[in-house]
Every structure is written in structure tokens, then in C-alpha cells.
Amino acid sequence: MAALDRSGALSLDLPFMDRAREEFIRLLTRVDEADNTRLPSAWNDLVECAAENFAREEVWMRATGHASRKDHDIQHRVVLGVMREGALQAGEGRLLQVREMARQLRSWYARHVQTLDAALALHLRGARFEPANAGAAGAAAKAAPPVWSALREAVEHVSSD
Template identity: 50%
Template sequence: MAALEWSDALALDLPLMDETHEEFVELLARVEHADDAQLLARWLELIVHTEQHFGMEDQWMASTRFASGNCHSMQHKVVLQVMREGAARAGQGESQVLRMMAGELALWFPQHAQSMDAALALHLRRVGFDAATGVVNAPEALPQGLVHGCGSASCSPSAQPVPA
């Protein structure tokens, strides 16, 4: 059994985001179940998916006035950097580091999804964002200024809550 399995607790009622998250969970499980010969290849598949996954969310934030330096985007950058460093170490023969990292990702992801991604999904629904087309159907609902933090009032002391 994988350390992380898809469940309704991870669903955020934003179909494209949910599909992408479910794929992340599946790819992470492939890493966890890979034998030593397949481990790095599975990890690299996870990195490619995660680059696209985070890039899509970062684009959604940019399109709907989340600040480019917000903590959500910053966390994406840091996680990807660590994943790439793990791949480099595995390429030098330290493949067991990937097994440890996979376990850590399985712990990190639900918290990220249920906090930062949940705040983003709520924001996107409020502004009528169509993830498939990139169209904001309720531009009047866009925040007047950039949303800093993760979009949650509790993200940081300077976070601006997403307007109701």
C-alpha cells in the first residue's frame, strides 16, 4: 500500500486541479513501488509531472492576481528544487535518497493541497475562473490588489484574505 492514496479528503471541487493532484498521487505511488532499477526513471516522471502541475497552478495564480512571490508559488519552487537535487544524488548512486523523499512528499502533499491549494481553488471558483480556457468569468470578483501569502488569512501576518 502506498504511503499516500487518493481520497475525497484531497478533492477540492476544481476538476482539472483534482485530476492533476490524483495523477501526482499515482505517480508518487509508482515511485514508492519501483524496484531499484526503475526508481530514478519513476522519480524523473514525477518531476516532469510536478513541473507541469506547479506551472499550471502558478499560471492560474498569475491570471487571477495572486502575487508572483507568494508563499504558494515559493513552496512550488522549493519542492521542485529539492526533487531535482534528489534526482542528481540518485544519478550519483545515492538512490535511497529518493525513497526518503517520496515518503516526505507523501506527508507534505495532503497538507499543501488542503491548505494552499484549497485557498487557491476557492479563489478560482469565486472569480469564475475556467481552468480549461483561462477565462475569468467574474472579473468584478477579482481582488483589487495582488493576493499575498497563500490566499488564506492565516497564511502569514501580512496575508490578505481572499474576498468573499
């Protein structure tokens, strides 16, 4: 499958966001290139990366009062749910479905980066959000109990609004 971002068109000009984007793309490429034996493991690594990246972005959006946080978070929750379903399918040996998910995920991810992540990057620059803060926020997101708790908190917060 063709590389998602050889041109740098998905660059957000924020090193800490670009590193996360590059890691996601690297793992998605690994999924694309995996043989059937390695596909479940490669997919699980991608799901874990997405969960961590999405949780960090949620921390950043909350910390800076990002206006589009709810819409952004909803996309993350839906996509992560589908990706977790893909992990179950991979475990059951339904690898064609997982490969189709990867193909569709590639298209979604490019649009997501160019729209919601680009808006978040602009907001973070305007808020003078420093990479040092991003590291602390990322550590807080990673140190928290499993991402399920962050997602549960986000769902409870959305439903209480």
C-alpha cells in the same frame, strides 16, 4: 506505502485541479513501488509532473490575481529544487535518499493540497475561472520554454517587489 488519498479527502472539487492531483499521486505511488532499477525513471517522471503542475498553477494565480501567490510559489520552488536534487541523487545511485524524499514528499503534498491548493481552488471558483481557461493556461505553461524560464521569471518578479 499506503495510498495518499483513497478517501477523496484531498479532492478540491475542481476537475482540472483534481486531475493534476491524481496524476501526481499516481506517479508518487509509482515511485514508492519502483524497484531500484526503475526508481530513477519514476522519480524523473514525478519531477516533470510537479514542474508542469506548479507552472500551470503559477499561470492561474497570476491570471486571477491570487493574493497568496507568492507564498504558494515559494513552496513550489523550494520543493521542486529538492526534487531536482533527488533526481541527481538517483542518477548517482543514492536511492535510499530518494526513497526518503518520496516519504517526506507524501506528507508535504497532503498538507500543501489541504492548505494552499484548497485556498487556490476556492479563489479560482470565486473568480469563475473556467476549465477552458485552465486548459489554455496549462497549454501556455507547457508551450513555454523549459520550466526554468518560468521559475527564473518568478524569482526575478519576487526579487523586484
